[in-house]
Amino acid sequence: MLSWLSLTLAYAGFAALALSMPRHCAQRHPGKPTRLSQRLFQGLGWGGLGLSLWPAIAHWGVSIGLTAWLGLATVAAFALGMALSLVESVAPRGIIALPALAGITAACAASLAG
Template identity: 40%
Template structure:
């Protein structure tokens, strides 16, 4: 396992974490838990779209690293890991969890754009 493999794995985890965060924050219950108010309809649509897009982008490093068949299975595993990480952070510290999800989006999109 070389450095590029570790970058691809970390990109997959960051993308699934931030994607699950967006999908979770699209729900009024969790949005209220973090921000203390209900989301507008526009926020809900944007968060859902961003969540789906981020989870789809997480497939790229997995398929690039392990190939089509194993990459999809690994992606499903990273979906579970990202969701577990998000749930743990959301229950422990809701507002910092949202900040780390925003940071994860920035880091992962920068990493994907340069080819990791």
């Protein structure tokens, strides 16, 4: 269960980092993102990625946990890339729901793990 928590936190982190970029932020609302929103999403993104490392290390230990976390982060980044390509073509404003949905899923996984 901790691997799901790590995966969803990494996904939420990558989604927040994507929202800090002008290209993906423009899907949410037209125009360039403000510096404050860019910094906020960057902080949330890096924080989510940092938090996603903890369950992997707690479950597998440091050596295997780091390796597993890199694999889980790769899967999360690939899934987000596929979701962004789908969202861009089908529902451009749906990108804002991605980090929120992943955060809710991570909270559910954490409650089941604990």
